[in-house]
Amino acid sequence: MRSKLLACVGAAAVAVLSTPFAVSAQTAEPLKIGVLMPTSGVFGALGERQLKGMRFAIEEAGGEVAGRKIELKTEDSEGNPSVGLQKARKLVGADKVDVMAGVISSAVALAVAPYLSGQKVPLVISNASTDLLSGEKCDPFVFRVSYSSAQITRPIGTWMAKNVAGKSIYILASDYVAPHEYVKAFKESFLEGGGKIVGEAFPPFGKTQDYGPYLSQARAANPGAIFGVFFGSEALTFVKQYDSFGMKQSIPLYGPIGITPPVLFGAQGPAALDVISSANYVAELEHKENVAFRTAYEKKFGETPEEFAVMGYDAIRFIIDAVKARGGDTKDRPALISAIEKVSYVGPRGPMAMGANRQATQNVYIVKTVKKGDGLGFQVVDTIANYKDPVTGCKL
Amino acid sequence: MDPNFLLEQVLNSLQFSMLLFLLAIGLSVVFGLMDYLNLAHGTVYMLAAYLAFSVTQAGGSFWMALLLAPIAASAIGLLLYYALLKRVEQQGHLAQVLLTVGVIYMGTDLLRIVYGDLPKGVSVPAFLEGATNVLGVAYPKYRLFIIALGLALMGVLYVLLERTRLGALVRAGVDDRDTAETLGIDIAKVFALVFAIGAYLAGLGGVVAAPVFGVYPGMDVSVIILVLIVVVVGGLGSLGGAILGSLLIGFADTFGKILLPQFAMMMIYLVMALALIFRPSGLLPARRFSQAG
Numbered sequence: 001m002r003s004k005l006l007a008c009v010g011a012a013a014v015a016v017l018s019t020p021f022a023v024s025a026q027t028a029e030p031l032k033i034g035v036l037m038p039t040s041g042v043f044g045a046l047g048e049r050q051l052k053g054m055r056f057a058i059e060e061a062g063g064e065v066a067g068r069k070i071e072l073k074t075e076d077s078e079g080n081p082s083v084g085l086q087k088a089r090k091l092v093g094a095d096k097v098d099v100m101a102g103v104i105s106s107a108v109a110l111a112v113a114p115y116l117s118g119q120k121v122p123l124v125i126s127n128a129s130t131d132l133l134s135g136e137k138c139d140p141f142v143f144r145v146s147y148s149s150a151q152i153t154r155p156i157g158t159w160m161a162k163n164v165a166g167k168s169i170y171i172l173a174s175d176y177v178a179p180h181e182y183v184k185a186f187k188e189s190f191l192e193g194g195g196k197i198v199g200e201a202f203p204p205f206g207k208t209q210d211y212g213p214y215l216s217q218a219r220a221a222n223p224g225a226i227f228g229v230f231f232g233s234e235a236l237t238f239v240k241q242y243d244s245f246g247m248k249q250s251i252p253l254y255g256p257i258g259i260t261p262p263v264l265f266g267a268q269g270p271a272a273l274d275v276i277s278s279a280n281y282v283a284e285l286e287h288k289e290n291v292a293f294r295t296a297y298e299k300k301f302g303e304t305p306e307e308f309a310v311m312g313y314d315a316i317r318f319i320i321d322a323v324k325a326r327g328g329d330t331k332d333r334p335a336l337i338s339a340i341e342k343v344s345y346v347g348p349r350g351p352m353a354m355g356a357n358r359q360a361t362q363n364v365y366i367v368k369t370v371k372k373g374d375g376l377g378f379q380v381v382d383t384i385a386n387y388k389d390p391v392t393g394c395k396l
Numbered sequence: 397m398d399p400n401f402l403l404e405q406v407l408n409s410l411q412f413s414m415l416l417f418l419l420a421i422g423l424s425v426v427f428g429l430m431d432y433l434n435l436a437h438g439t440v441y442m443l444a445a446y447l448a449f450s451v452t453q454a455g456g457s458f459w460m461a462l463l464l465a466p467i468a469a470s471a472i473g474l475l476l477y478y479a480l481l482k483r484v485e486q487q488g489h490l491a492q493v494l495l496t497v498g499v500i501y502m503g504t505d506l507l508r509i510v511y512g513d514l515p516k517g518v519s520v521p522a523f524l525e526g527a528t529n530v531l532g533v534a535y536p537k538y539r540l541f542i543i544a545l546g547l548a549l550m551g552v553l554y555v556l557l558e559r560t561r562l563g564a565l566v567r568a569g570v571d572d573r574d575t576a577e578t579l580g581i582d583i584a585k586v587f588a589l590v591f592a593i594g595a596y597l598a599g600l601g602g603v604v605a606a607p608v609f610g611v612y613p614g615m616d617v618s619v620i621i622l623v624l625i626v627v628v629v630g631g632l633g634s635l636g637g638a639i640l641g642s643l644l645i646g647f648a649d650t651f652g653k654i655l656l657p658q659f660a661m662m663m664i665y666l667v668m669a670l671a672l673i674f675r676p677s678g679l680l681p682a683r684r685f686s687q688a689g
Contacts, residue, residue, distance in 0.1 A: 045513035201657050208660075209415075209609045209619060212408035212539070213653040220401045233515040233612035240517065241608060244536035246527030267517030267610065 030069040031323060031330065033316065034097030034121075036087055036112065038079040043104045045263075046308055047076075050102065050126050052301060053312030057320065060296075065320045066328030073097055079104065081111035088112040092119050098330040099124065099323075101315040106130035106178065110137065117141040120333040122340060126315035127308065131181055131391045134359035138394035141333075143340055145314040145352070145360045147280050148391045149178065150185035152256055155364040155384045156227075156278035157186040160254055161193025165224035169254075171200035172214055172238070173229035182229045182256060185390070190227075198223045208234070211241045219247055228255045235259050236267050243271035252276065260369050262306045265376040272369045272376055279365050281307040281349045282378040293348040310348050318343050318354070351386055357396070359389035404533045405650055411539040413646025414546025415608075418601030419619065420626040421553065421638040422594025428570045428633020428682050430587050433489050434481065435496040436473075438616030438623070439503035440595045444469035444602030445611045446507055449516045458521045458607075466599030473595030474588065500616060508613045515612035518603075542604055549597070550639055557635050566590055570633040570682045622649070625664060629671040631678020632685045640679050 035054065037047040051074065058070045073095045077084035084103070091097045092115075100116055100123040103109045109128035116123045117139045125133065125144040134148045161167055169190070173179040180202070187197065199221040201214050218226055230238045235258060242253055253259070257279035260272040283294055283304045293313075297305040305313075322339035323330060330336055344353040350363035366382035423437045447468055448461035456464075476499065484491040520538045527534040557563035568576040569583050577583050609615060622645060630641020644667055652663025671678065677685045 201653075203653070204661055207618060209605075210408065210412045210650070212411065213405060213650045216401065216404040216408060217654055220398065220404075233610055233615070236515040236517060236610040236612070237608075240610065241536075244525075244527065244538060244608070246534050246536070263514055264517075267515050269517055269519060271517075 030071045031065060031099075031328075032071050032073055032095060032097040033319060034088070034091035034095060034100045035072050035074045035102040036077045036084055036091070036100065036108065037074060037102040038104055039074070039076045040078060043079045046104050046127070047102075049263075049306065049308040050104070050312030050315075053305070053309035053314075054101065054126075054316045056297060056300065056309070057313045057316035059300075061320050065323045066326075068323070068328050070320070077103070077105070077108050079108065081105075081107045084108035085111045085115060088115055092116070092121055097121065099319050099336075101319060102126050102312075103128045106133070109133055109142075113137065113139055113142045122319075122333070122337050124315040124318050124340070126311045129178065129181075131185070134355075134357045134389050135391040135393040138357050138396060140337060140358075140396055143318065143337075143354060143358045143360075145318055146311040147362070147364075148359050148389050149181040150391050151359065151362075151387065151389045152278055152280060152364065153182045153186040154189040154390050155387060156254060156256070156276075156366060157189030157195070158193050159278075159366050159382060160225065160227065161190050161195040164195070164252075164254075166196075167194060168196040168198050168224045169227050170198055170218040170221050170223040170225075170251075171227050171229075172211075172218060173200075173202055173227075174205045174208075174231070174234055175202035176205040178231075179229040183227075186227060205234070209237070211238050212245075215242055215245050215247075219245065219251065223251060225252050225254055228253055228259050230255075231258045235261070236264055239264075239268050239275065240271045248274060257282075257307065257367065262304070262376075262378075269376075273371065275369045276381065277367055277369075279307060279367050279378070280362055281310045282365060282367050282380065284367075284378045284380065285348070285350070285365070287346070287350060289346050290348040290350075305348070314347060314349065314352060314360075317345070317347065318352075318360075321345065350383075353386075355389050357389060357391065357394035359391065361386055361388045363387065400531075400533050403531060404535060405654060407530065407533075407535055407539065407543065409643075409647040409650040410543045410546075411646075412649060413642045414542050415601055415605050416619075416623060416626050416646055417546055417550065417638060417642035418597050418604070419623040420630065420642050421635065422591075422597045423623055424627045424630065424632055424634070424638045424641075425566065425570070425590055426587075426594050427627065428685065429566065429573075429583075429590055430485065431489075432481070432485060433492045433496070435493060435620060436476065436481070436499035436503065437496075437594070437598050438620035439500050440469050440473040440598045441602040441605070441619065442507065442611075442613075442616040443472060443503065444599030445518070445606040445615065446511055446516070447599075448603040448606050449511070449518050449611050452518050458519065461518070462600070462603050465603045466596050469599030469602065470592050470596035473598075474592050477588075477591055500620075504613050504616070511613075513613065515610045517610060518606040520607045538607060542608070545604065549600075550635075553635055562586075562589070567682070571684045622664070625668050627678075629668055629678060631675075631681025633682030634680055637678055637680040637682070644679075 039047045075087035103125050104127045106128040122141045127146045129149045131148050173183050253275045255277050257277040260275045321343040325339045341354045353361045355361045364384040364387045365380050367378040368381050370379045444465045447465035451461035484495050524538045528537045565586050626641040626645045630637035648663040648667045653660045
């Protein structure tokens with residue numbers, strides 16, 4: 001009896017000692033999360049949406065974690081690597097942030113990652129998608145809750161190889177780094193699935209107004225489908241021009257969700273109908289976690305959440321959950337990053353977990369643009385559950 | 397090359413040429429008449445596209461947008477000229493370029509503040525939606541409309557410039573401004589009118605382009621460079637030059653994309669380089685500029 005009691009006391013003592021001792025000392029100290037996000041310029045609108053998702057996550061946690069108030073310190077990276085690095089130095093050096101989140105542009109992410117790693121400040125990326133970040137350039141301190149280019153495009157390659165008439169396609173993609181990376185990953189899985197590529201063209205980025213010549217050429221090659229990779233205003237122009245050529249019935253259009261994102265529904269209108277794309281989130285997901293999220297988000301912001309807001313939300317949620325698991329301690333950085341690695345939950349996107357190469361494992365959805373009320377919406381046609389990042393080459 | 401495919405690409409070229417022409421003619425004649433290099437011409441194009449979006453958004457039809465937006469854009473363009481651009485009229489091209497590039501930046505940011513960063517779309521009237529059969533090729537109806545509109549405007553401008561008194565005044569001003577003024581022609585008035593018509597045509601270009609190219613901040617810069625090339629190739633100050641330049645660049649752009657996809661942009665610059673080597677004043681410039689060259 002006596003020995004049992006002693007064992008209990010001993011166990012309790014161990015438990016107390018192993019819970020980070022810093023907790024009581026830090027109760028008053030806020031958790032500072034540095035956010036690097038373009039809030040002006042071309043990517044400004046994306047940054048704003050991610051910030052909404054981030055603020056939502058903090059509010060959902062009641063504004064604090066393990067007794068520490070959560071503060072966001074936001075800096076505008078202007079989507080420029082050298083500005084981004086300078087702002088990261090400021091956040092770490094002057095603002096003394098505990099962790100970092102955000103980053104839209106892959107170039108900015110590649111510029112700040114080595115610096116943050118050197119400073120032992122964990123970074124949770126919420127958008128930048130280059131495969132390098134979870135491949136050759138992976139880093140113990142750099143996590144990503146959004147997707148790698150390969151993670152979002154390989155599934156639709158496999159899917160199209162199974163579902164496109166004649167398994168033959170034509171590729172049209174904007175001529176810059178990200179679409180090339182998408183196309184490379186897409187081709188691998190599409191060809192592995194037995195698909196055939198009858199032609200491809202890369203219209204100059206930012207200089208192409210008229211896609212007509214490319215569309216005529218694609219049509220002449222007589223493919224079963226077109227795989228298109230365009231973003232922002234180029235996605236608008238491309239999809240509308242594709243539609244005007246009247247080939248939707250004979251040559252359907254596929255792409256990453258960026259080709260018909262919900263924010264362009266109003267501008268693209270019926271032209272976006274029936275386009276099939278791959279996504280890691282659409283508001284129409286009906287599992288209970290997303291229904292709750294969507295309802296609360298709509299109530300707070302008066303608009304439907306979309307993927308960028310959700311990826312911002314998840315970046316902060318990973319940080320909050322990890323800090324909670326550490327009982328509020330953020331001083332022990334190796335312990336903090338292994339806590340981030342262990343975070344898992346079912347969120348708006350479905351089940352989330354961190355992969356060994358620090359890219360989140362998540363569901364990938366194949367979705368189709370359909371009529372919804374007066375406007376457009378998505379219908380999930382297939383789900384690739386718990387899809388691990390296919391990127392290789394990461395040595396930690 | 398398959399004849400159907402060729403026909404389709406010729407139509408693509410013509411459609412693009414017509415849009416370039418709408419922008420080039422105003423820039424070319426204003427440059428020719430007043431020696432003013434107005435890069436903010438593209439801003440008028442963008443402004444009209446946004447106004448067209450507003451009109452359709454407010455429940456107006458595409459036709460109402462086509463009627464109203466260019467007039468409004470032209471009025472704003474003229475106001476801008478009197479309030480600002482006129483100040484550097486005598487200070488040479490460098491000052492004009494600096495000022496009008498500044499106007500481009502300000503215009504883009506102002507439109508961004510009002511309309512936001514997200515691209516906007518303008519719908520075409522129902523009967524111009526989709527494709528129709530042209531000699532066995534399914535071709536978008538709206539693109540055929542652009543070609544028809546462009547050809548019609550070329551005709552109207554030809555009559556206006558070559559067959560009316562106003563046209564004679566403009567041509568006189570372009571060819572020899574001093575003599576024209578000595579003869580009692582109020583060149584300043586003629587110029588204001590030409591500026592307004594040029595801005596109107598740029599606005600018309602913006603509205604017509606909106607459903608095809610989309611409406612977004614920076615849509616002016618992506619097109620103004622091509623338009624400058626059109627003016628350089630075609631020659632300054634003449635209708636014929638603007639027409640020929642637009643067609644050459646429209647065709648070079650389209651066929652460059654098909655024949656040399658890796659060097660899609662090169663074809664245009666090749667045409668410009670050849671023009672500069674063999675016809676430095678352009679192919680069909682107004683008389684004054686052909687002598688200068």
